[in-house]
Amino acid sequence: MSSIVGQHSEPSNTTRQGFWARHPASVAADLIGWSVFVDGVGGRIVETEAYHHEDPASHSYAGRTPRTEVMFGPQGHVYVYRSYGIHWCLNFVCWDEAPGGAVLIRAIEPTARLDVMTERRGLMDARSLCSGPGKLCQALAVTHAHNGLALDRPPFQLQAGPRAGLVVGPRIGITKAAEVPWRFGEAGSRFVSRPFPRPTG
DNA sequence: TGGGCGATTCGCT
DNA sequence: GCGAATCGCCCAC
Numbered sequence: 001m002s003s004i005v006g007q008h009s010e011p012s013n014t015t016r017q018g019f020w021a022r023h024p025a026s027v028a029a030d031l032i033g034w035s036v037f038v039d040g041v042g043g044r045i046v047e048t049e050a051y052h053h054e055d056p057a058s059h060s061y062a063g064r065t066p067r068t069e070v071m072f073g074p075q076g077h078v079y080v081y082r083s084y085g086i087h088w089c090l091n092f093v094c095w096d097e098a099p100g101g102a103v104l105i106r107a108i109e110p111t112a113r114l115d116v117m118t119e120r121r122g123l124m125d126a127r128s129l130c131s132g133p134g135k136l137c138q139a140l141a142v143t144h145a146h147n148g149l150a151l152d153r154p155p156f157q158l159q160a161g162p163r164a165g166l167v168v169g170p171r172i173g174i175t176k177a178a179e180v181p182w183r184f185g186e187a188g189s190r191f192v193s194r195p196f197p198r199p200t201g
Numbered sequence: 202t203g204g205g206c207g208a209t210t211c212g213c214t
Numbered sequence: 215g216c217g218a219a220t221c222g223c224c225c226a227c
Contacts, residue, residue, distance in 0.1 A: 049208070057208070067223060084209050085221030091208090104208055134209050173208055193209095203227085214215085 020075030020094040024050035024101040033163025046189040047107035053100030056176040060100035072099040087134025109191040
């Protein structure tokens with residue numbers, strides 16, 4: 001599933017339930033190169049991470065709680081949680097065999113309304129506007145108020161797009177199952193949160 | 202009801 | 215490169 005959908009395609013295939021009813025790692029890989037906007041502010045997704053219900057690093061691993069409720073709900077919705085008591089993190093709910101999975105959006109290449117993002121972030125450097133899960137939520141003004149909202153309805157807008165290439169690596173900032181290679185990025189992108197490890201020979 | 206912990210970021214060295 | 219800031223969630227007592 002790496003089809004490139006033109007802007008005039010009927011609702012982009014992200015709106016089809018089938019896209020999200022797959023393993024989070026598959027969805028996370030396919031989302032690279034797509035664009036996400038919140039109230040018209042956003043850009044191209046260049047970095048994601050997958051979290052699965054059988055994955056010890058996933059919030060859903062310990063079971064269903066009020067906080068993780070959305071992860072067990074319908075696919076194609078937004079799961080937002082607070083990180084370190086300071087930042088917000090944006091996830092897209094997806095799962096196939098059993099409920100409880102999501103893709104963390106870790107970095108975006110800003111393309112739309114950089115002026116708004118610049119003001120929200122208090123920065124001039126486009127490269128640093130959305131190069132991290134907490135950063136992009138600040139730039140796109142995503143908060144807990146968005147938790148549970150559907151991705152195919154305002155204020156969200158998703159649009160398929162091409163990517164230069166896919167790179168894979170271990171996830172960042174976790175202690176459990178840190179070796180699982182479920183971090184995905186666009187090859188050569190300068191807008192990722194951190195460089196991907198070079199393929200070792 | 203209390204304490205430990207975390208899918209982070211930023212500034213200072 | 216390292217550590218502080220900061221607070222909601224979750225489990226144990």
